Amino acid sequence: MDLPRDPIMLLSVVNTQLRDRYPSLAELAAAHGVNEAEITEKLRGVGHVYDSEQNQFI
Secondary structure (H helix, E strand, C coil): CCCCCCHHHHHHHHHHHHHHCCCCHHHHHHHHCCCHHHHHHHHHCCCCCEECCCCEEC
8 A cells, every 4th residue: 555645644544554553653664665754744744743652643
């Protein structure tokens, strides 16, 4: 599965994947062959930051 380019769709997909399949953002990024920082920066651009304790972007 390719990750969406649209930041709002990306937020939905990433948080769902973090909830259902991956125990960390690093594992999700590795599984999809993307840089963790790319996801973080794209979602920061729409006002969301990764919370490792909750394992989701808030």
